[in-house]
Amino acid sequence: MKYYLDEGLSPRIAEILRQAGIDAVSAHEVDMLEASDFEQLEYASSQKRCFVTRNRNDFIRLTVLFFNESRPHFGVLIVPHSYPGDRFSFIAETLKNYALSHKEGTVSYSIDFL
Numbered sequence: 001m002k003y004y005l006d007e008g009l010s011p012r013i014a015e016i017l018r019q020a021g022i023d024a025v026s027a028h029e030v031d032m033l034e035a036s037d038f039e040q041l042e043y044a045s046s047q048k049r050c051f052v053t054r055n056r057n058d059f060i061r062l063t064v065l066f067f068n069e070s071r072p073h074f075g076v077l078i079v080p081h082s083y084p085g086d087r088f089s090f091i092a093e094t095l096k097n098y099a100l101s102h103k104e105g106t107v108s109y110s111i112d113f114l
Helices: 011-019 037-046 056-068 088-101
Strands: 002-005 023-026 050-053 076-078 111-113
Touching: 002 011, 002 037, 011 023, 011 088, 037 050, 037 056, 050 056, 056 076, 056 111
Parallel strands: 002 023, 002 050, 050 076, 076 111
Antiparallel strands: none
């Protein structure tokens, strides 16, 4: 499982995940800040990474678009707003557990919730 974290999530989460042995990168680290949602998902797909975001509605819509256009897609994982954004370790631990239970990654065009 490889993650690409949206800019709305702290890059600290990606750092914590890497320390735990999970392949994760943040939009903050790859100069993708202020890229459009489409560009973010396209980047994640080009890197064969599951896209992690709190932005549920836009990425559900984009997943349907990617499916309809047969664009590459490696899944979207939604972090609910009930998870406080400043609880980096908690979010990272939850993502780590998800990755460990999905070692082969997510199914193309899938949308899942933590």
